[in-house]
Amino acid sequence: MSKMQLDIVTPEKKVYSNEVDMVLTRAAEGDIGILPKHAPLVSPLKPTVVRIKNDGQELRLAIGGGFLEVRPEQVTILAESAELAGDIDFERALAAKERAEERLEKNSEIDRTRAELALNRAVNRINVTKM
């Protein structure tokens, strides 16, 4: 079975770089699964989960928003942050979620979008660890 090169890059470093069988994530227009020889595609990503399938094993990462670039032999995910499921501090994500919810309840207009984003990220992290 043919494989494709997957790179996950953040502003700080390359988080993941390997040959993989399949990448699953949620793009702008819905969930997509990418197999080798996929048509070239660019899409923004919201904070979401990326699932990588390789040799029957699955690896999950939490992505803090970014871009997906697909070429037939190469998939690149440019993310503001990317964490492997195993590296996520569950307690911290939970605390962040509560904090964001609290702030949303207070309902000050200026912080609303920021709090919503923070909530998204926290929920996303929690989801990754729970899956």
Added chain:
Amino acid sequence: MAESMRDIKRRIRSIENTKKITKAMKMVAAANLRRAQDRVEAARPYSEQLRDVIVNLAAGTQGVDHPMLVSREVKKTGYLVITSDRGLAGGYNSNLLRHLMQTLKKRHKSTDEYVIFVIGRKGVDFLKRRNQPIIGQVTGLPEAPAFADVKAVASQAVNDYADEKFDELYLLYNEFVNPVTQRPTEKRLLPLASTELEETQKSNTIYEYEPSVEEVLEEILPRYAETLIFAALLEGKASEFAAKMMAMSNATDNATELIANNRLLYNRARQAAITQEIAEIVGGAAAL
């Protein structure tokens, strides 16, 4: 004489202690420098990939006129200055800030014509004292800044540009030439220079864009600008450690020289004291 000898000895001891400190700081800076350089390297793939995507986007769409790519009439200018939080780094901050002040004086007649974003406490203090219009600042960055640390100020700068609070944005930081040379540099960040985007490899891949070219561009350009700010910050950090290393290296050399000079003085004083004592004894014996 004896008292002077004690003074000199005390002075030597004090300089020796200072030398120990500067030497330690130099070594810390050298270690930090190496790590900072690695980080500059590690950050490169991200911004290059982003840039490739933008180039592809721009090539695939005729006449993109996203506000971030098009120059407009300049009524107000934004500056983003990257300085350090701590001193003892030679001319690192003062060179950059002098460069900034000269540029401002040359280009603008009054403080209404520009606004400044500052990273680093040294820059904040300096510009506040001179009543400059600071509209955003970050201080207390860690030695190894993460993207999240500057995200707030970077996106503020990019958003303010998008909201037409100013019409161009310059980035001022110390360019890392090599460990002994850092040069204050000014770069125009926004509008993104089209020339910079054009000169790349011709890739003939035709992408599909989800949801649309415009929306992808809308998302990607601010990200790219923020990434460039982050890259400049990392380079600034590398320059800071290099400058610090040089400054501390010079300080250590100076301390060594001072110790040698003082040691000479001390020996001379000691000899003088002995000579005098002998003279006194001889004089005393002669008097008998």
